[in-house]
Amino acid sequence: MGTCAGCRREVAIPEAHGYCRLCRAQATWAGKAAGTTGRDRVLLPFLRQVTHQQLFFANLQRPRNGGPPVGKAGRRALRVKPLPTAPPPATHWHQPELSTAARDFGRFDRRHADLDNPRLVRARKEALALGETRGWTRWITSDVDRALVIVLSGHSEGEVIRYSELFPPLRSRGLSVVHTAEVLGRLGLFIDDRTPSVDRWLARKLHGVAPGIRRTAEDWARTLLDGGPRSQPRAPGTARGYLNEVRPALLDWSNRYDHLREVTRQDILDVRDAVTGKQRESRIVALRSLFRHAKKTGQVFKNPTVRIPIARHAGPVLQPLEQADIDEAVTASTRPHTRLIIALAAVHAARPGMIRALRLDDVDLGNRLITIADHIRPLDDLTHHTLMQWLDYRRTRWPNTANPHLLITQKSAVGHGPVGKLWVTQATRNLPANLERLRVDRQLEEALTHGPDPLHLALVFGIDEKTAIRYAASARQLLDPDIAP
Template sequence: MCAEPLRCVGEHLDEVDGQGPTECLVEVGGDVEVLPDPGLGQELRNVLPGEVGRARGGVVQQQPAEGRQGPGELTTVAACPALLEWSNPYDHLREVTRDDVLTYIKTLHGHQRHDQLVRLRSLFTWAKRNGLIFRNPTSRIKVGQYEYAVLQPLIPEQVDRSVAAATTPATRLILALAAGHAARVAQIANLMLDDADLGNRRLTIAGRAHPLDDLTLQLLLDWLEHRRRRWPTTANLHLLINNQTANTTSRASNHWISAPMRGQEATLERTRVDRQLEEAMGRGPDPLHLAEIFGLDEKTAMRYADSARALLEQAAEQMPESRQ
């Protein structure tokens, strides 16, 4: 078995205006390879700024399978901090243990933990497949899911500024659909005239019927009246139309739908998220209820429920003892 030196013999950064490919000279089993990797440059520099050419990480290349032509599978390992840390006590990859990997990833969280562990698994899987190590120290270490941050509700001042920015019948209705019914931009743009059942006070959004509250109903009536007066002969059956789409049968663009709220902290997307978070906090952090009301998938509903639970617990901890 050939030795596997745990070191990178150099790197060369070829940049143009701060961007460009990175070439990493890596010693693998005594052979030096130069492999380009556009994604490594900044990360390599961040490990030891000002010390170019030292051990920073590894880029390895698997040889083509027997009987096949062309380059082999390219595996990039940007796990530079881990390899640099292990290069002090160890000389070979086969000396790295499962405990070393666990100790390293305990210092990481969220996306960083996920990405680093995936890269380490890629390196050690390649090394074991090519006979460079006896056992893979990353085996049976679960990558796990991303640790999402707690969703935060909008504050009244943010909502007020968006309401003030809604100065047309169309914009006011669009904002109400996002804030009251958690409708996405594309869903609003795809609404048809027959989705509005005024007699039964219902609006069908993406196949789900929503009861219309008094405010949304009034804003809908105001828009339909404006639409009838502004484009009395249009053949477009979409609920929301503009000067460009009134003479066609196409829907309005996502850009047109969301443009009035651009620059606001309470954008349509944040307003939609806030509505779902408000439901989770008001009715209890029940993912099944959220999935039923808004048509969310299981993971998304769980995220809203977890965020609502965290916010409610935080509010309870901050409550004065006299009110508990």
């Protein structure tokens, strides 16, 4: 033990030096910083400058392996492990799947991505080709590429990816599930394991109905939605309205009967008399549709709804719009697509669904014709002008889109489907002159101008004869109020 000449501590020091190990290490680093090297005689000036106690931690006095630092801290480059010159031999054997277990793609790490996976390479090429065909933006293409790397990096031959596995990780990262599923589906690697919405709807509406009655009602509802061998599909709103009308009767009959064959004419009359007004007509119409389908498919022997009288309630007299309301709707249409939508509704009496379904092939600019719901009509100057404005805007805004519909949005431009329902009615949604009122006013104006002739209305607008008779009756009432409805 002795006293260090530098830090004045009582420590074990060699007699030849007179300084402790920590002070000699401090002097050595000071000498290196000054550019001198050597042993004690060279360090002596630096040892005399050490007059304070040093604090060191274990293994931090000098680099562990000696020499200058490496990597970003020094000039010596890190050694990179050379890549193998040849890939490992491929094998056609793979482990068969023991059980169906959902995979967790949410734990994916980009550092573990296998970009040489043959399924991933093929999928990325397919995504590029599909993006060029659909006019995808570079952001959509990049998102789809990231999603494919996540789900196909560890993919093995024979595996399929389910929607329930695909949706959570992609949605949490803000990636497109629809476009990724489309690419995987084109390669045969995707299975949509979601329960169809129509199945959930039928299960909810027919809950509590007897099994025999439920089978017939479910088959009838699916035929209304999808059509049959000798029947056209009805609108989804019609099918849902019909089932809502007959549901109370089906629940009531399930307490007494096991099948619709047991329903009698008196049961139908009781159901009809249980409601009043317009609902009586609606319920009888829905029950007639149900039993007509059951009779045609051989599920009942006799139709109990035949020859049941019901009074048809005449609707109110249709009234034309005020000019101020029309001007308000025109003022609200400030964009090219809203002006075209209002022109189609106010001039050609097109419904919102017809406007959404219009395609580029339905417009014949050379002959100034437009086809709306399979009905060919001439293009007037107003519609032609707004149509040209929209086509110029569409060509400038989405030059690479492959969507065949006339009206497109930023979302639908990268696909083939129509625009949304709310998007079409957005401009006039809260106005007195909305699209439906503009359509009704146009047909009523035609009846008032050219006379209340149902045949003329059916020829001009391609509407049903009952609808044409209703508009003609309203026009007749407006032209001559003394005529009884």
